[in-house]
Structure formats: C-alpha cells, structure tokens
Amino acid sequence: MNRYNAKETEEKWQQRWDAAGCFAVKEDPAREKYYVLEMFPYPSGKIHMGHVRNYTIGDVVARYKRAKGFNVLHPMGWDAFGLPAENAAMERGVHPATWTYENIATMRGQLKLMGLSLDWDREIATCHPGYYAHQQRLFVEMLEKGLVYRKESSVNWDPVDQTVLANEQVIDGKGWRSGALIERRKLSQWFFKITAFSDELLSALDGLDRWPEKVRLMQRKWIGRSEGATLRFRIEGLGESQDDRLTVFTTRPDTLFGASFCALAANHPLAVALAANDPSAAAFVAECNRLGTSEEAIATAEKRGFDTGLKARHPFLPDVKLPVYIANFVLMEYGSGAIFGCPAHDQRDLDFARKYGLPVTPVVLPPDADPATFAIGDEAYPGDDGTIFNSGFLDGLGVAEAKRAAVDRLAAQGDGEGRVQYRLRDWGISRQRYWGCPIPVVHCAACGPQPVPVAELPVALPEDVGFDRPGNPLAHHPTWKHTACPKCGAAAERDTDTMDTFVDSSWYFARFCSPRAATALDRAAVDYWLPVDQYIGGIEHAILHLLYARFFTRALQEIGYVGVAEPFAGLFTQGMVCHETYQDAGGRWLFPDDVEKAADGSAVHAETGAPVTVGRVLKMSKSKRNVVDPEAIIATYGADTARWFMLSDSPPERDMEWTAAGVEGAWRFSQRLWRLVDDSLPILPAPGAPLPGSLPDQLTAATAELRRTVHKTVAACGDDLEQFRFNRAVARIHELANVLAGFEADNAGARWVLREGIELLVRLLAPMMPHLGEELWERLGYSGYLVDQPWPNADAALASDERAVLAVQVNGKKRATITLPVDSAEDVARSAALAEPAVQRAMDGKAARKVIVVRNRIVNVVV
C-alpha cells in the first residue's frame, strides 16, 4: 500500500515555495495588510519545542490570513546579543560572534524544516552592524530629545566577575555565576526616560482590547499609579546651612493627625549627611545597605530604625514634634525616600511603633465602631471605609473627603500638594558587557559625555577581544576606547558599556518593515505595516519586553520615525510545552529517549533496564532533561505531524504536555488523510468538473447530509482559526475526515459531493499541515499552489439543518429526545413532547402545569 512520505514531500514543497517566492511581500497600498509576528528567538544553539509551538501558531495565523486575501508580512530574525555568547567564549574560547552566527545558521536550517511561511529576505540579526548602527543613531536622537539621560544609581555589583548583575541574576545575595557576595554600588548609568510616558503607557492599556486581560493587568500593576500628596515637614535640630524641609509622599493625607514618626531611607540624602558626622548612624546605614535586595531578605527582615534625634514639626499641630528615624523598610527609589508613619492605619508602621514605643492614635473610625472604645491592638486598620476622628478640622469626614480637605489645607499653608506617584522607574540600560550594542558616547574630561557624531556611526564592536580575565573586555581593550572628543578634539574615552539587550528587541518589529533601509526605518514602509496586527509569544515577556517596546515606539513616534504609539494591536500569549520527568535510582534526570515506558505507566532505563521514577509533568528544560528535540521529531514524522500535534488537544494559551503517543496519533492522522484521498481518487470526477446536471435528483438524504457537514465544518473551522481555537479546528477536521472516509459514494452526484468535501477538507488543512495539503492538492489534479487558494466560503444555505433534535425534560430531568423539522412551532413541539411514552411515564399521570419550549433545543414539562 502507498504511504505518505513526509520527508521527501516536505522537502519538495519547501523548495517549490522558496523558488516561487510565495512568501516574499512588499508594500501594496491597494491591498489590506496583516502583520503577523512571533517573538524572535535568541540563537542559543538549537530550536526547542517552545519555538515549535510559537512558530506553528504564528504560521497558522499567517497562512490563514494570507488565504483570506491579506497582504501578510511574516518575518523572522534573531535576538542575537546577550550573555550566553560571552559565557561560551569564556568556557570554550570561541568568539561570541562565531558562536552566535553558527547558532543562527543551525537554527535557521531547523526553522526552514518546519515549512514556515516566512519572508526570509527580511531576516535580521541584532548583533549585525547593519542593525545596531541604526540603534545607536536612535539612541543619539533620543539623547538629543531628552529621552535618554545619565545618572548615578545603585546597582548589584559582582566583585569577582567585576560586572553589574540584573536583579534576576542575584540569588540569595550572591552572584549567580561567581557565588560572590553582591555589593550595592553607585555607578553612572544611562537611562531611558520611560517614566515620561507613565501615564500614557497606563491609560493606553485600555485601548489594547486584543491583548490578554492578564497582561494588561500585570502592566498596570507594574506601572503602579497611586494618588496621594507630597508634604513637607519642617525639621528641627539641623545645622544652619541645611535645608530644613523634609519631603514625604503619602497616599493617606487623611491620617496625618495619626502620625507618630517620620522615617528616612538609609540612602536618603539627609541620612547620608547624618551618617557623615555620626558613627552610629553610619553603622546603621551600612547595615541597611548590606541587607540583600532579594524579595526573601526584604520580607523576612525585621523592621528596624535609628533615631536621628531630629524632630519634624506636624504641619497641622504646631506643638507636635515627630521623631525622625532612619528605617530599613523605607525605599529611596519610591516617592521621596521618606515617609510619615501612622501606626493605627498601616501594619508596617504599627510594627515599627510597637517596637520603639511610639504612640498609636486611631484617626479613622471603622463603620459600627464605638469612638469611645475603639483601639488598635496588633492589627492596624488600613481600610478606607469609615469616619475621621481625633483629627481636628477633618473630624466627621469620610476618608475620601478628608484626603481632599487635608491636601487643600496643606496647599494653602504651602506645606504640600496633591501628587500622582508611579512605581515605574526609568530604564537603566548600561551593561558592562562585550556582546551588546555599544553605547555611542565619548566621555571628555572637559566637555562631559558627548554623543558620537552620526557620520561616525556605527561604533563597531572590536573583534580582537579576550575573555580570559573578569570584567568588561571593551574596557580592557588596549586601543578601542581611546578616541578624540567630538566637540573639542582632546583625547577622550568611549563609553565601554553596551546596551541592555531589551533595547534590541524594542524596535526590531519596526525594522522588519524595511530591513535593508539606509535609515533605521523607512517611514512609508512602517506607515504601511505597523502596528503589528498579531504578536505571539510567551507570557514571560508580559512586562519587560512588551512594556519596553511600547515605550520605545512612543519614543520613535516622538522623534518622527513612526506614526503609531502602540506597536502591537493584538497579542497572544501561548502556554509552555511540558513533558514528564524521569529520574533513575540515584536521582539523576534522564532524557525521554533513554526511558522505556510500560503500558501501566511504569518505566525502565532503555539500555540497562534499571527502574526509573516517573515524575511530574514540567516545562521542558535542559536541567531536568525532559526535552524532546524538534529536529528528531521532524526527521521521524515530518513537520506537519509536529505542527498538528502542537495544535491538537490543548488550547494554545494553556500549557500542553508533549507525549510520544500524541505525536503518534498526529502521524496516524496524516496518513489517514493521505489514504482518504488516495482511496477516493479512482472514483472522483475530474478537478473542476461541473456539477452533474442531474445532481438534485441524485442527492440522496445521505449525500445531502454529507454536504451539510462539509459546509458546517468550513464555517466553524474559519471561526475557530479567527479565535485561536486551533484545538477545536483540529477536532472538526477529524470529524469531517471520519465522515468522508465512511461515505459510500454510489452515484455520480455523490461522487461529485465527495470531491467537493475532500477538496474543502484539504483547503481547511492548509494552514495547519501545509506540506501534506499541497501534496493532496496536487494529487487531486491541480497544478497551482494550495497556498494560493483563497480561504473557502461556506454556503450558509447548504450548511443549514432540516431537522432539529430537541431534548424533552420533565421537571428539569431529561426523559426523551424528539426530532422535529427545524424551527417547528411551539405547540408542535409541545404535543410531540407530551406524546413521548417516557415523558408520560415520568409525568406519572399528573397534568402539565407549565411547558417551556426553547426553539430547536428543549422542551421542559413542569408537573
């Protein structure tokens, strides 16, 4: 028997699509565009199943939209700068560029095996000077616009590797590579002014209605808008020359009468000044700085303070003087780095007040509480429901009114004003790394930091660098950093930092519109293609990448490069690919390939026969070895099978489990489809043959029924693909294939309808199993590409039912079903239902009190 040879066939069609340039696109104002983009991969070495899922989903969308007549842009590139390349350089002595480009070559080859409908002519790699030169130009222009600035900030410094680490790279206060104790260090760094767009980035989320609510929520929280007030306390006890005003931010100006202390962050300027003259203050500040920045360290640290001896005058109560502490729980990065504490209405302040014996005065009376007896025990009352008391002119007001009244009074006194505070902080992009985009700035002793003139861009990475000593190779390079100041011509040094790689991925989607343009972006091209209509990737980028890209697009808009503020009109976040885990008796993780599973679920080592513990289903990861190599799967079963399994069963937004049985199932189905066409071919009419003149006469009930199923499936399948319900589309195609395979075409009309059904099935299949689709299309006698076939339209008249099956309930319990002509009148349904013996039995001789009829669905008899 003939069998489908996936390997040969897939290769054949990939070559033909390539030769015909099927997926190369250009701007065409006459046609509606659709831009599909999957998050571009980091060239880590080989593609993994997560990539396969991501790019399968994207490819289905791209092919479907293409069939729907859109001018589809579907590009691919490489997020090619980053730390792993430098690690490879250190471990294996291979140059980061070599390592990266070799990986790109490997992975490009693997992606091509998947048969993705990509316009490969637009391929870009962020590590290529042809990309990062433009990024440097954008940096310079943003610098000129004031969207980039330089400031001192404290960073995680690894003293062994001599580099700055991201928060994620600090584990238990130690560097993830070196294991060295991380220090807080002040460094001058470049920052993107993302906070200039805080409000816009927040409010525009409301308009992103094709984004998952979850991602929008996470971004809202991350931006963290809170309304409150700044107020200024007069400080007593300071030296003559010092500013005697302490600015604090609060969201609860209504509780000001309950204030019992002020607290400063350890690195607040005032705290630093005090520490300079007071050894015990200095010791406390140093201790706070040593405290790790990890979440655990913060959560478990005891609230501690150092009494500075200073006093803050209460703005509303001239006689009240609040002690000023330096406290370990106040953050310099948020608000003004100083707070007032109201212990009765903030748990943290309460803990602090109890520890240091400070007064606790309730000022918000919860509803139903008695003002004479209400007291705070171990728990603060942080609620905003209640009435203000013990608060002078605020007494009797609700919390909201009291906030307003307090702010008004502060403003009138010149002691404060209403203020909106964001959690979002500016984006520090300086990295002490080699394998990144050099920051195009020259530091001159006389002129300060100067942008590199545009004509001199790119500032190219030197190739002759060594990785044999810790620290930044760019800083160690003998000559690279030495240059002349662009302004005064004196000897000066280049900035040896490179940009955070998130910068690279903040505008690549725009570069894809005109990947070879001499400028960063060709305005006509971006105006045509942007925004990305459908962006697809992992939820792990919900905040950083997606927020940075949104910021960057706004910045590009401001400097005139693009006409849109939002880069991604639609976002889809796919789930992870998981697999069972296996461990041997010694606890060592085993690859699925090394494990043989028995029917009862137990497993043994394939070679040794030693027992293997089958563990939980977890995200595929190298460390747990629960990985399956996509290339091996494609080599065995073909890309279509891998794609089909990826789309079956689990909805795309959910995590899925990769199983050998599942792949086998997908493989069997592809063979089944092939057989369906192969077996039917001898009896099918010629392609494009007209409907037999006598068709209506030959339409037996079974043929009409088949036709109905076919057209229903076409309609439903399109809906499913529109809504990313690929698993349902897969199920419907299964159903249709089952029906077609079981159909006895015993006359000319039936054979014509069978061909129609098979052809439509193949066209529905095309976005998901494109190679098999093309092969079947060719076998059905067509010479053009299936890829060029439009998406089929269902004939609504043919898809409509003639009869409806209604459930009949008695008191809500199903007792029978009745089949009626579709849209039968209520009384017809009622009498048919009441005539059912099972219904009669259930009614037990009682009369129907009420009969509810829902057209084409149900009859409920109430007795």
Add this chain to the structure above:
RNA sequence: GCCCCUGUGGCGGAAUCGGUAGACGCGACAGACUCAAAAUCUGUUGCCCGCAAGGGCGUGCCUGUUCGAGUCAGGCCAGGGGCACCA
C-alpha cells in the same frame, strides 16, 4: 499578605446566549485481517444498580437564583501565576 487565573471521565480537552454534559483525540478493552506481529479496519468505553428494559448519581465543596446551572450570585477548598516593606 494582596491581586489574577484555573478546577469537567483513566488523560488532554469540548459544550457560542443559562437549554440534550463529556464533541474530537489519547489510552484501555473486545473483535476482524495475519502463521504471527506491525499497520489498518469495526465496536465498546463517566460512575453505580440491573440479565435486560430501565433507573439512580455526576462538571472541586456548600448555599442560593431559575421551569432548567459546567455556565449566574454568595461563601469555602485546592492548584497555578503575578506583585510584594510602594508609604
């Protein structure tokens, strides 16, 4: 601690508006073909009682709304995720 999401057969999941729960697939079982196996095909497959006809139960748990609840409301429980001295 706060916020969000998810709980449906042995498993992945389906059920558009509150209207026949379990589509489709996997697995399992039985049968056909075969010397045998693989492949393929056919049938069965939520649980319980029953030879059967039939009946009862059933969408994490408890209440409620409704003629009718997987779906809506309130209260719990479990799992997953995000944020977290944010003033």
